Amino acid sequence: MSTFCILFSVLLMLQVSRACDGNNEEDQLGSARQQSDDYYANAYGFSPESWNALYYQSSGVPITEYPGQYEGRTTLSSGQPISVNPFAKYFANSNTGEEVNPAEGRFAFGNLGTNLINTGIFNNRFTPANTFRPFQNFGNRVPLIVNPNFNNPISGFDDCTSPSGDSGICVPGKVCSLFGGRPSGSCVLGKVCCINAITTCGGTVTLNNTFWQSPTTSVSVPSTCALTVRMNSKLAEQLKKPICQIRLDFVSFTTAQPTAGTCTDTFTVGGAKSVVPTICGDNTGQHMYINVPSSGITPTDVQLMFNFPTGTATRAWNIKIAMLPCGASYLAPTGCLQYHTTATGRVRSFNWQDVAGARQLNNQNYDICFRTELVAAQRATQMCLSVCAVTNAGDPFSITTPAAVLVGNANNAAISTVAADVTAAGANSNVGTTARNTAGDTLVATCLYDFLLIAGARDVNGVEADRYCGNQLNPAVGTPQLPGATTSVVVCTPLTPFRMTYRTDGTEAAISTINAPTVPAFAGADTTNTGFCLDYQER
Known part of the structure; x- marks a missing residue:
């Protein structure tokens, strides 16, 4: 035996x-x-009930602002060779x-x-x-x-990119089918690159790199279309790493335009740690980083919601939802709603387009951050900004109508327009926070309610200003009647980490009553404000 x-x-x-x-x-x-x-x-x-089996159709619109470094955590996209023996x-x-x-x-x-x-x-x-x-x-x-x-080797839901450039996750073929996904390309160990899409309202997302697309039928009004992003480290598809951020990429985004800067159609985010502004209009190519509590400690549901009250405007969207793990090197810094990770690129306010007409949104208050990149094998020491080129009657910089059109009487009791102060005012820049009229008796707002804050920014002559508004990007001070310059220039900041703050108030109307400290100065009505479109370069 x-x-x-x-x-x-x-x-x-x-x-x-x-x-x-x-x-x-x-x-x-x-x-x-x-x-x-x-x-x-x-x-x-796995429970596939909340998933739609319709395939994701690529819109063909590239996202030029972000090359997708956060998708580089998989062996497929790393520079290291993959071992034959898994x-x-x-x-x-x-x-x-x-x-x-x-x-x-x-x-x-x-x-x-x-x-x-x-x-x-x-x-x-x-x-x-x-x-x-x-x-x-x-x-x-x-x-x-x-x-x-x-x-x-057969347990992860890692990122992948299909041959057509769509983002997905690596899973066995049968799991892809269970979630209603579309296999496109292959991964290691016989898995497929699964492209996932939801085309309904009221669904739930638990998978990384899921696309939320507008319903195939027309959106009725009034109506609400919402999606829940569920983060829980006990879910099999999130078991590998806890989630700390969500990145939204607006592959396409079209809703009704605002009325006097206020959105009628609205897109809002609820349940997050970040304060996300309400947006509307045209936002194709934009993105957002949303901070959430670590899913390894606190399971969290984040709601993405469209609200359509009235009207017949086109409503269509395709939003890529990426779940970013805690501790990853590609997370956005704390407090940054947008994060750019290339040495050169373009940054725009929400709803800016190269078309004529008012585009600026009210109640915007968020930070735009830029990772310090290597330039000529050394870390960049400054970031320079200039207005982007336009070819279709758009205005690349228009934040608040210059304050020189506004004066008041000696008692600060009323506001009137003085023709001498209006000349060429609409094409000038504003800087700083306040200015006085010619008599010196009326305080009027310049970059106090709507502005772009670029700390330490200065022109080639060393003229420096932090707040910018008006119709030109220029730190020149000018006179009380015409506070600024009539042309835009390149401004650079040496302060790192590179960051900008965009702020608008809740109205485009004139401010005729002072109520300190919330309303500390008079301001004229804003007309045809568009927001901003700037090209940046780290040097």
Whole structure:
């Protein structure tokens, strides 16, 4: 009997050794892929009810402001070569160059069974020539992720990019079908790049890189269309890392234009730590970073909501929802609603377009941040901004009508317009916070209610100003009647981290009553304000 046991043990060890051979690993993995996919779906109990099976159709509109570095956390998009043997890193004598952590017990006798189960050796991984499989069904009786201290090769929902450029997640084919996704391209270990899209109101998102598209039928009014983004580290699709930020990319975004700066159609975000302004109009190519509590500590539901009260305007959107893990290097800094991570690019206020007419939105108050990039192998020491070129009658910089059109009587009791003060005023820039009229008896607002704050910005002559408004980007002070200049210039700031603050109040009407401290000065009515479009360059 003892001889039989010894022979049986030797035979079993030989079979396990052959199963771990790197040369035939790919064949072994392929033979068991179908069974692994089935178990993967069944083990977690995915529920596809909230997902729509319609395929995502690319809009063909590139997002030029952000090249997608946050999608670089997968092995597919990294610069390192991918090992042919996907299980080699789990064994101590691997030649992949990866560090073996003894604490993870990747080949310690105490965790030998765990490692063999996780890598699927007992799940039909013996060579096809040998039909003796005493542990064929043993792996089906244990969860896929037995040891949470290392990455199981069939457990992640990593980012991927399809051949057509769409963002998705790497999952087994059957899991993609369960979520109503569209397979497009392939990932390692036989997974597919799954493109996920929701085209309904009232749905729920739990997967990274999901697209929320407007319904295929026309949006009725009045109506509300909302989507819930659910973050919980206990969800299988979020098990790998807790989520701390959501990035929204507006692949396309068209709703009704504002009325006197106030949105009638509204897009709002609820349930987040960030204060997100209400926006509307045309915002294709824009993006937002939204801070949320760590999903590993506090499960959170964030609501994205459109509200359409009246009207027949076109309403259409396609919003990419990316869930960013805590501690990732590509998270936006605290307090930044927008974050640009290239040395050059373009930044626009929401609803700015190269067309004629008023476009500025009321009640905007947010920070735009820029990562300090390498320029000529050195970290940038300044960031320069200039107005972008327009070809279709748009205005690249128009924030608040210059204050020189506003004067009052000696008692500050009324406001009137003085023709001498109006000349050329609409094309001038404003800087600072306040200015007085010619008599010196009336305080009038310049960049007090609507402005773009660029700390430390100065022109080529060293003239410096922090607040900019009016119709030109220029720090020149000018006179009380015409406070500023008639042309825009390049302004640069040496202050790092590079950041701008955009602020508008809740009205475009004239302010004729002072109520300090909230309304400290008179202001004229704003006309045809567009917001801003600036090109930036780090140097």
